[in-house]
Amino acid sequence: MTDHVTRLLSQDELRTANTLFRGTLHVAPATDEEWARSTESYQPDRTLGVFDTELIGTARSFDSDLTVPGGARVPLSAVTGVGVRADRTRRGVLTELMRTQLEGFADRGVVAANLYASEGLIYGRFGYGVATLWRRCVVDRRRAVVRAGAPSGGEVELLDLETAKTRLPEIHDGLDDDRPGAMRRSEYWWPGLYRQLNRAEAPVKTVLHHGADGIDGYVVYHTSRPNPADPAVLRVEEFHARTPDAYARMWRFLLSVDLIDTIEVSEMALDDPLELLFTDPRAVKVTGVEDETWLRLVDVPAALAARERGDAEVVLEVADPILPRNSGRYLVSKDAVTRTDAPAQLSMGVDVLAMIYLGTWRPSALASVGRIDVADSGVAERADLLFGTRVAAWCGTFF
Ligand SMILES: CC(C)(COP(=O)(O)OP(=O)(O)OC[C@H]1O[C@@H](n2cnc3c(N)ncnc32)[C@H](O)[C@@H]1OP(=O)(O)O)[C@@H](O)C(=O)NCCC(=O)NCCS
Numbered sequence: 001m002t003d004h005v006t007r008l009l010s011q012d013e014l015r016t017a018n019t020l021f022r023g024t025l026h027v028a029p030a031t032d033e034e035w036a037r038s039t040e041s042y043q044p045d046r047t048l049g050v051f052d053t054e055l056i057g058t059a060r061s062f063d064s065d066l067t068v069p070g071g072a073r074v075p076l077s078a079v080t081g082v083g084v085r086a087d088r089t090r091r092g093v094l095t096e097l098m099r100t101q102l103e104g105f106a107d108r109g110v111v112a113a114n115l116y117a118s119e120g121l122i123y124g125r126f127g128y129g130v131a132t133l134w135r136r137c138v139v140d141r142r143r144a145v146v147r148a149g150a151p152s153g154g155e156v157e158l159l160d161l162e163t164a165k166t167r168l169p170e171i172h173d174g175l176d177d178d179r180p181g182a183m184r185r186s187e188y189w190w191p192g193l194y195r196q197l198n199r200a201e202a203p204v205k206t207v208l209h210h211g212a213d214g215i216d217g218y219v220v221y222h223t224s225r226p227n228p229a230d231p232a233v234l235r236v237e238e239f240h241a242r243t244p245d246a247y248a249r250m251w252r253f254l255l256s257v258d259l260i261d262t263i264e265v266s267e268m269a270l271d272d273p274l275e276l277l278f279t280d281p282r283a284v285k286v287t288g289v290e291d292e293t294w295l296r297l298v299d300v301p302a303a304l305a306a307r308e309r310g311d312a313e314v315v316l317e318v319a320d321p322i323l324p325r326n327s328g329r330y331l332v333s334k335d336a337v338t339r340t341d342a343p344a345q346l347s348m349g350v351d352v353l354a355m356i357y358l359g360t361w362r363p364s365a366l367a368s369v370g371r372i373d374v375a376d377s378g379v380a381e382r383a384d385l386l387f388g389t390r391v392a393a394w395c396g397t398f399f
Pocket residue numbers: 024025082083084085088089090091092093094095096116117118119121122125
């Protein structure tokens with residue numbers, strides 16, 4: 001791109017960027033009141049802008065940590081607020097934003113970046129790959145009966161949203177989620193959740209679960225019934241359980257809420273055992289499985305070294321045209337990750353490495369559709385063992 005300037009925006013340019021971004025999503029500019037609340041989501045010095053005669057594109061991020069297989073946490077940049085003015089699209093503005101942003105992350109020692117994509121064709125070319133999945137489901141409240149023998153310990157406590165707001169960040173941190181794909185919720189994340197919950201048509205409720213060692217789970221929900229003839233729906237916005245007792249007890253509570261026909265959960269981990277909790281597994285209807293977060297490995301050797309690896313060894317070749325220092329061959333084994341000149345046994349783009357990194361996709365599956373080149377079929381099996389995980393990756397922190 002020529003005749004363009006790409007740079008970090010100052011605090012007094014953020015509202016223009018917010019208006020531009022909202023416009024790309026076909027949303028009206030924020031009112032003064034909305035903007036006063038939105039500013040809380042902008043981490044200073046993390047919003048980029050591209051200018052020709054004026055601002056035509058923007059992208060921002062906030063700092064976090066990503067939990068990787070094995071439970072270690074690595075520095076993460078959470079990317080959001082990406083938009084290019086409709087009359088300036090398809091001429092490389094996003095490409096320039098992504099390149100500048102990724103180089104900035106690398107310079108700051110960030111190991112990975114993630115985002116929720118509006119469309120599936122946008123981010124692969126910048127090295128992002130689908131790394132976590134989520135599913136939506138609807139529970140028929142009258143059909144769902146918790147099986148005898150399901151855990152039943154602990155007590156629940158109902159809070160209104162205003163009370164919950166002062167406690168949720170600490171409670172969420174205390175749950176200490178070690179699931180691959182989980183991320184720390186920064187002070188710049190919570191205001192977005194509260195803005196979304198404030199739009200709910202009915203009061204938002206929070207239920208805490210008190211287990212043997214203190215609070216070990218919580219659920220946030222509200223209800224809706226657009227017309228008297230429609231079913232009454234309880235929508236679960238957040239469900240986090242650290243223990244089996246918390247999981248089963250909070251579901252028992254949700255099923256006990258009066259005047260409700262169905263319970264909708266839109267952001268569930270793929271291996272969430274909900275069907276197994278009920279006498280009739282068909283009380284749960286899965287209504288969708290979709291890509292959740294897209295991951296970008298910014299520092300490939302650091303990322304590979306940080307995650308737990310299975311008992312196997314492969315020479316893996318990575319291609320990363322945007323951050324070329326990641327490109328090269330790595331000997332990856334259970335005990336170590338080192339650069340090597342040995343011939344490659346598996347070759348892939350950095351976007352595909354992101355897809356296997358958290359364990360969501362098996363290397364052999366990606367090889368079978370031509371997205372990984374393998375020297376022989378035994379290599380793919382060894383790579384499956386090396387990158388396999390016990391728990392499905394899930395983020396559960398929409399931004
Ligand atoms: C998505 C968006 C940011 C792309 O910006 P852009 O400046 O047009 O992107 P670029 O010109 O840098 O595109 C780079 C490449 O990606 C392709 N591409 C970009 N957006 C695409 C899309 N939505 N679908 C398919 N391909 C897309 C371009 O065709 C181009 O391909 P090429 O290199 O083969 O020519 C812009 O269209 C937009 O603001 N959309 C609405 C808001 C939105 O969805 N934001 C993302 C939120 S997660």
